[in-house]
Amino acid sequence: MLSPAIDADGAPFWRYAARGELRIQACADCGGFRFPPRPCCPRCRSFATEWRAVGGHGRIWSYVVPHPPLLPDYAEQAPYNVIVVELADAPAVRLVGNLVREPGARLDSVAPGGIRIGARVRVVFDGDGLPQWVLERV
Amino acid sequence: MAGLKDATAIVGIGQTAFARRLPEDERTLACRAVLAALDDAGIAPREVDALASYTMEETDEVELAKSLGLGDLTFFSKVGYGGGGSCATVAHLAAAVATGQATVGVAWRSRKRGSGPRPWTNTTVQLPTPAQWTRPFGLLRPADEIAMLARRHMHEYGTTRDHLFNVALACRNRANQNPAAVMYDRPLTREMYMTSRWISEPLCLFDNCLETDGALACVVVSRERARDCRSRPVYVHSAAQGLPAQHHGMVNYWNDDPLTGPAWTAARHLWKHADFTPQDVDVAQIYDAFTALVPLSLEGYGFCDRGEGGAFTEGGALETGGRLPLNTGGGGLSEAYVHGFNLITEGVKQLRGTSTAQVPGAATCLVTAGEGVPTSALLLRN
Numbered sequence: 477m478l479s480p481a482i483d484a485d486g487a488p489f490w491r492y493a494a495r496g497e498l499r500i501q502a503c504a505d506c507g508g509f510r511f512p513p514r515p516c517c518p519r520c521r522s523f524a525t526e527w528r529a530v531g532g533h534g535r536i537w538s539y540v541v542p543h544p545p546l547l548p549d550y551a552e553q554a555p556y557n558v559i560v561v562e563l564a565d566a567p568a569v570r571l572v573g574n575l576v577r578e579p580g581a582r583l584d585s586v587a588p589g590g591i592r593i594g595a596r597v598r599v600v601f602d603g604d605g606l607p608q609w610v611l612e613r614v
Numbered sequence: 615m616a617g618l619k620d621a622t623a624i625v626g627i628g629q630t631a632f633a634r635r636l637p638e639d640e641r642t643l644a645c646r647a648v649l650a651a652l653d654d655a656g657i658a659p660r661e662v663d664a665l666a667s668y669t670m671e672e673t674d675e676v677e678l679a680k681s682l683g684l685g686d687l688t689f690f691s692k693v694g695y696g697g698g699g700s701c702a703t704v705a706h707l708a709a710a711v712a713t714g715q716a717t718v719g720v721a722w723r724s725r726k727r728g729s730g731p732r733p734w735t736n737t738t739v740q741l742p743t744p745a746q747w748t749r750p751f752g753l754l755r756p757a758d759e760i761a762m763l764a765r766r767h768m769h770e771y772g773t774t775r776d777h778l779f780n781v782a783l784a785c786r787n788r789a790n791q792n793p794a795a796v797m798y799d800r801p802l803t804r805e806m807y808m809t810s811r812w813i814s815e816p817l818c819l820f821d822n823c824l825e826t827d828g829a830l831a832c833v834v835v836s837r838e839r840a841r842d843c844r845s846r847p848v849y850v851h852s853a854a855q856g857l858p859a860q861h862h863g864m865v866n867y868w869n870d871d872p873l874t875g876p877a878w879t880a881a882r883h884l885w886k887h888a889d890f891t892p893q894d895v896d897v898a899q900i901y902d903a904f905t906a907l908v909p910l911s912l913e914g915y916g917f918c919d920r921g922e923g924g925a926f927t928e929g930g931a932l933e934t935g936g937r938l939p940l941n942t943g944g945g946g947l948s949e950a951y952v953h954g955f956n957l958i959t960e961g962v963k964q965l966r967g968t969s970t971a972q973v974p975g976a977a978t979c980l981v982t983a984g985e986g987v988p989t990s991a992l993l994l995r996n
Contacts, residue, residue, distance in 0.1 A: 480746035490746075511868055512747050518860065537867070538766040541815035542758050547735065550752045555812070558753045560762055560867050570867045572748045583752055588815065593769045606750060 485513040494605030499527040509566040532599035534561040556583035622708040623840035623847035626655025626833035627959040632950035634728040636827035643829035644673040644724035651831035656844030664689035664716030668699025689716040697984030700954035701992045705853035707834040723955035724829035761814040764906035773924030780927035781905040789944025792970040797948040821905040823951035830955040848965040852888040856880030857988040876989040877914025892916040896976040899957035902945040942971040965996040
């Protein structure tokens with residue numbers, strides 16, 4: 477599987493994820509969230525940055541189901557899902573991820589028929605510090 | 615920019631054969647396409663003093679100029695973002711010629727995408743860092759990235775697979791009229807489309823462009839110089855690039871409104887400097903790496919309202935005789951996928967009256983570059 481190619485701006489996200497925390501970069505002056513992480517706030521041009529914990533709840537904004545040809549590790553799990561999650565406490569932040577049955581489960585552990593736009597999801601983390609998403613039981 | 619209006623013209627076009635596999639390398643193909651375009655214009659290679667290309671082009675200006683015996687170059691430009699840069703090459707040459715920086719400009723594209731390696735399969739090179747937010751999760755290919763927007767468009771606006779089929783069919787029908795098209799003798803039916811294999815749901819095989827080897831080029835000169843050229847001039851009426859505020863490449867999910875992509879930004883500038891409106895466009899060449907880009911572009915360039923891009927394709931609107939004949943050479947879906955450059959040359963053919971699927975009396979043509987990435991567009995007229 478592909479590991480994230482981490483840059484300096486993104487490194488804190490992955491450090492927190494490895495500890496099981498979902499934190500999103502925010503401006504330490506005006507408070508606005510920004511994603512993906514970058515050096516400067518597009519609203520107030522401040523360089524002061526903080527990493528704010530978010531609730532880890534969201535809704536599926538869209539999803540796809542890739543089929544081969546794919547890289548071998550991914551082809552082995554195909555067809556799988558990739559979802560975009562709109563965070564409940566930061567709606568402009570949409571994270572790409574996978575909907576799985578339980579933490580660490582395969583990318584194809586939820587049947588495509590069980591996915592719908594608008595479904596409530598909650599973040600979990602796999603063994604390698606990669607955020608994943610499970611359906612909220614409501 | 616008002617000074618650009620009809621100040622320059624495309625006076626030469628050239629292309630190699632298109633095929634899944636061509637024996638010659640990209641540099642050779644590039645040379646052949648450029649020479650063909652110059653011959654079409656009746657201009658000697660040593661008169662060329664400007665070149666424009668776009669990223670992912672492996673043949674650079676130095677190689678081309680040296681191989682072909684071009685003159686001293688006083689302008690050269692390489693536009694970013696791959697398929698989004700196709701129309702910008704002509705725009706940059708038009709600006710250079712109109713402002714006296716150069717007199718004869720050539721733009722080109724040479725690709726061995728059919729027989730060459732797929733960029734996304736190479737994991738030995740360092741992934742670009744923006745990929746840290748997408749690739750580990752299996753969002754690997756452009757098809758996956760655009761399918762995400764397509765699914766959202768379907769959800770919000772009721773766009774259907776039949777709408778996407780209408781796009782694929784219009785391109786294929788035109789390719790069936792074009793002997794140079796890769797899909798010249800390969801008709802498409804609705805059943806073939808609906809039963810084809812998935813690539814990335816909701817996009818199937820026929821929603822994806824071809825994988826093609828081939829090269830194309832075109833020649834840009836001033837309006838005055840154009841009168842002396844061998845072929846009928848096609849005027850660059852308006853040109854624009856578009857990189858919207860807070861845009862983020864092809865995975866533009868981090869914008870406030872991901873379904874209004876770069877087309878909307880390019881379109882505002884394009885129409886602002888034009889003497890006509892979308893209603894006056896006779897034929898359109900809209901970038902079609904994926905069928906789903908066409909509804910987004912129809913909305914962005916103002917042919918219909920927001921959300922109506924799918925419905926616009928109904929009733930044969932994109933076919934010959936329809937409201938907006940589309941990609942009359944077959945487009946990236948069915949003629950050749952050469953990063954959209956064949957859309958430029960097909961636009962020129964339509965306005966010369968020499969297309970294999972000629973729209974009678976075509977006098978205006980929109981050509982667009984890749985939507986979803988920072989893009990560009992041209993309005994051409996005869």
